[in-house]
Amino acid sequence: MKDVARQAWVSLGTVSNVLNRPDLVAPDTRQRVLDAIDVLGFVRNESARQLRAGRSRTIGLVVLDVSNPFFTDVAHGAESAAAENGSVVMLCNSGQRPESEGRYLDLLEEQRVQGVLITPVGTDYSRLELLAARGTPVVLVDRGSDSANWCSVAVDDVLGGQLATSHLIERGHRRIAFAGGPLSLRQVAERRLGATNALAAAGLDPAALRDIETPALTVSDGRAAGDRIVDLAEADRPTAVFCANDLLALGVLQSVTARGARVPRDLAIIGYDDIDFAAAATVPLSSVRQPREAIGRTATELLLDEAREGAAHQHRRVIFKPELAIRASSSLVRRRPRTSPSGKRSAAAAND
Amino acid sequence: MKDVARQAWVSLGTVSNVLNRPDLVAPDTRQRVLDAIDVLGFVRNESARQLRAGRSRTIGLVVLDVSNPFFTDVAHGAESAAAENGSVVMLCNSGQRPESEGRYLDLLEEQRVQGVLITPVGTDYSRLELLAARGTPVVLVDRGSDSANWCSVAVDDVLGGQLATSHLIERGHRRIAFAGGPLSLRQVAERRLGATNALAAAGLDPAALRDIETPALTVSDGRAAGDRIVDLAEADRPTAVFCANDLLALGVLQSVTARGARVPRDLAIIGYDDIDFAAAATVPLSSVRQPREAIGRTATELLLDEAREGAAHQHRRVIFKPELAIRASSSLVRRRPRTSPSGKRSAAAAND
DNA sequence: TGAGGTTGTTGGAACGTTTCAATCAGTTGT
DNA sequence: ACAACTGATTGAAACGTTCCAACAACCTCA
Numbered sequence: 001m002k003d004v005a006r007q008a009w010v011s012l013g014t015v016s017n018v019l020n021r022p023d024l025v026a027p028d029t030r031q032r033v034l035d036a037i038d039v040l041g042f043v044r045n046e047s048a049r050q051l052r053a054g055r056s057r058t059i060g061l062v063v064l065d066v067s068n069p070f071f072t073d074v075a076h077g078a079e080s081a082a083a084e085n086g087s088v089v090m091l092c093n094s095g096q097r098p099e100s101e102g103r104y105l106d107l108l109e110e111q112r113v114q115g116v117l118i119t120p121v122g123t124d125y126s127r128l129e130l131l132a133a134r135g136t137p138v139v140l141v142d143r144g145s146d147s148a149n150w151c152s153v154a155v156d157d158v159l160g161g162q163l164a165t166s167h168l169i170e171r172g173h174r175r176i177a178f179a180g181g182p183l184s185l186r187q188v189a190e191r192r193l194g195a196t197n198a199l200a201a202a203g204l205d206p207a208a209l210r211d212i213e214t215p216a217l218t219v220s221d222g223r224a225a226g227d228r229i230v231d232l233a234e235a236d237r238p239t240a241v242f243c244a245n246d247l248l249a250l251g252v253l254q255s256v257t258a259r260g261a262r263v264p265r266d267l268a269i270i271g272y273d274d275i276d277f278a279a280a281a282t283v284p285l286s287s288v289r290q291p292r293e294a295i296g297r298t299a300t301e302l303l304l305d306e307a308r309e310g311a312a313h314q315h316r317r318v319i320f321k322p323e324l325a326i327r328a329s330s331s332l333v334r335r336r337p338r339t340s341p342s343g344k345r346s347a348a349a350a351n352d
Numbered sequence: 353m354k355d356v357a358r359q360a361w362v363s364l365g366t367v368s369n370v371l372n373r374p375d376l377v378a379p380d381t382r383q384r385v386l387d388a389i390d391v392l393g394f395v396r397n398e399s400a401r402q403l404r405a406g407r408s409r410t411i412g413l414v415v416l417d418v419s420n421p422f423f424t425d426v427a428h429g430a431e432s433a434a435a436e437n438g439s440v441v442m443l444c445n446s447g448q449r450p451e452s453e454g455r456y457l458d459l460l461e462e463q464r465v466q467g468v469l470i471t472p473v474g475t476d477y478s479r480l481e482l483l484a485a486r487g488t489p490v491v492l493v494d495r496g497s498d499s500a501n502w503c504s505v506a507v508d509d510v511l512g513g514q515l516a517t518s519h520l521i522e523r524g525h526r527r528i529a530f531a532g533g534p535l536s537l538r539q540v541a542e543r544r545l546g547a548t549n550a551l552a553a554a555g556l557d558p559a560a561l562r563d564i565e566t567p568a569l570t571v572s573d574g575r576a577a578g579d580r581i582v583d584l585a586e587a588d589r590p591t592a593v594f595c596a597n598d599l600l601a602l603g604v605l606q607s608v609t610a611r612g613a614r615v616p617r618d619l620a621i622i623g624y625d626d627i628d629f630a631a632a633a634t635v636p637l638s639s640v641r642q643p644r645e646a647i648g649r650t651a652t653e654l655l656l657d658e659a660r661e662g663a664a665h666q667h668r669r670v671i672f673k674p675e676l677a678i679r680a681s682s683s684l685v686r687r688r689p690r691t692s693p694s695g696k697r698s699a700a701a702a703n704d
Numbered sequence: 705t706g707a708g709g710t711t712g713t714t715g716g717a718a719c720g721t722t723t724c725a726a727t728c729a730g731t732t733g734t
Numbered sequence: 735a736c737a738a739c740t741g742a743t744t745g746a747a748a749c750g751t752t753c754c755a756a757c758a759a760c761c762t763c764a
Contacts, residue, residue, distance in 0.1 A: 012715085013714055014712085030714085
């Protein structure tokens with residue numbers, strides 16, 4: 001910048017003014033400075049700006065799993081909302097590992113980011129509370145919160161679980177499984193709660209919900225879960241499974257079809273998130289749709305509001321409603337006599 | 353830091369030493385400083401460090417499409433390689449839009465990133481050359497380059513296209529289409545070139561390759577491409593299509609099956625990238641596998657080497673070999689008399 | 705004519721680190 | 735007893751911006 005100033009025969013302050021408040025400086029001076037910038041190929045040093053400003057133009061977004069399209073869509077929403085406000089989103093992947101999450105939070109705090117959007121791994125919020133207390137706004141994403149410490153954007157996961165399960169019940173299923181985990185993940189726990197609610201509402205025993213717990217919500221955990229389902233004794237085997245997310249559901253679908261069961265006849269499947277790949281699956285997957293981009297966008301807007309308003313800020317809580325996307329994987333199957341039509345392993349006839 | 357120094361009764365310089373060269377400072381002093389840091393909840397200011405150091409600890413990764421799992425996998429590889437070196441990756445999505453790409457490059461340069469990993473949108477490299485000339489290392493990802501200006505990591509896309517197409521030819525297909533675009537994307541052009549090479553090698557007319565050009569490489573463009581294929585007159589309709597990536601292939605698969613064609617009997621499909629969802633598709637998708645994580649990892653290592661070596665650096669060029677992943681979407685179909693078995697639209701019998 | 709405005713420009717302090725030469729207090733060897 | 739050395743600590747400069755009070759030049763109006 002010093003070089004630019006010398007080249008344009010003005011002072012440092014003037015160059016700064018051209019860059020930040022161009023209307024303050026006389027047109028011809030301004031042009032001289034701009035020309036100098038061009039000639040010298042000057043590029044502003046963002047670190048120095050930040051140091052001076054005390055805050056960066058970056059927003060941290062910490063997600064559970066970047067390879068889950070749900071989160072990339074959320075990120076997309078966040079990114080465009082940020083761009084409209086001249087900010088950038090830094091996408092961080094905790095991979096459901098608390099240590100990674102912690103490392104990223106340290107990093108983001110050192111960078112003095114404008115704020116942090118996060119879907120936390122565990123239930124221990126102390127690190128986040130510290131962060132907030134030290135002045136970095138925090139917004140919970142895909143996670144409602146009663147806490148007065150932060151804004152949150154969530155989708156009603158209990159309702160989502162209820163919708164999915166009621167749908168299965170309506171289709172005549174009585175032996176229903178829930179696949180997902182770890183239960184410490186609030187999303188998982190709430191979706192499961194929705195499922196038991198739906199059972200109760202239908203006059204069924206909520207305790208009859210069979211749990212297939214998985215270590216995480218990935219396709220390969222889904223495959224393992226599918227294997228466990230197929231391995232169950234026929235009389236005991238569920239006729240439908242509600243998976244805590246679509247990756248899991250796709251995994252289940254893959255492994256059960258590979259092992260000869262037919263979907264939905266032998267096993268109906270419904271997932272959660274309605275990622276784009278759900279519709280393209282071996283058997284198009286029923287799912288619970290969430291407004292993914294809107295989640296990211298809203299969270300970012302809440303964050304920027306908070307950053308602007310400062311101490312006067314009132315924390316807010318936005319809750320979206322999920323909706324069903326019914327496809328073939330949970331469709332009604334014509335009832336059939338209980339014969340195994342193709343010599344394949346025939347699970348308990350699907351319906352009723 | 354000043355506060356920490358006061359609290360621990362030492363000078364600023366000592367605090368800095370504790371942070372950066374702890375072995376230089378006496379054990380009890382060190383402990384006193386660490387305690388003070390703890391008590392005050394001090395968090396280093398990264399902008400100030402960067403300002404002083406002249407370079408940040410961030411690496412920019414600019415990809416064509418974050419919602420393409422191929423790129424998130426590449427990002428994953430880059431991220432872990434960076435983490436091992438104490439750096440962070442900032443993931444930027446150009447969305448195949450040159451303007452977005454430009455904005456991100458500006459941003460990254462202002463941040464004085466350690467370097468930029470990029471899969472460029474277009475063929476105009478002048479912005480990148482400027483960047484490199486001003487001292488920011490640039491590594492091309494998924495794109496070989498003859499230029500002496502940068503390192504590059506690529507997969508042999510011509511070979512990949514050849515493998516895919518030879519496979520289709522072997523399966524007896526003669527009327528083959530190539531779906532992809534824009535052709536300005538080097539990946540697309542090279543995969544297509546591989547396809548024509550394969551035709552030529554098999555003694556077929558390379559000009560017979562039917563082009564289905566798409567505006568981008570997304571699932572929805574794939575659906576449109578599928579519609580165009582189905583709409584072709586039967587005699588003219590290809591029996592197999594090679595898609596420039598898996599998203600496209602999934603889209604084609606979705607739309608042609610929705611319109612009553614069976615895969616692979618009526619239309620064989622092979623994709624490219626072998627993303628995890630390929631195996632989980634309606635009909636498991638044949639594809640060309642690339643070492644996605646290794647691409648990201650290698651690119652990052654090249655970048656960090658370059659950053660370390662400085663002027664002495666010799667640009668390098670790494671090329672991986674792709675391999676086929678054969679699945680049902682291109683499997684051999686038992687030959688049948690040319691009757692339409694189910695009254696559905698029967699495309700030209702698939703195999704010769 | 706001179707007080708008060710307006711407009712454009714300037715100089716310098718501040719932001720929070722890192723780095724390095726300089727200093728200080730001990731210890732060792734002669 | 736003193737020189738030479740070692741190890742621990744310090745003080746100050748520098749990094750590249752932004753911001754603001756101060757200033758200069760010019761204009762306007764009583």
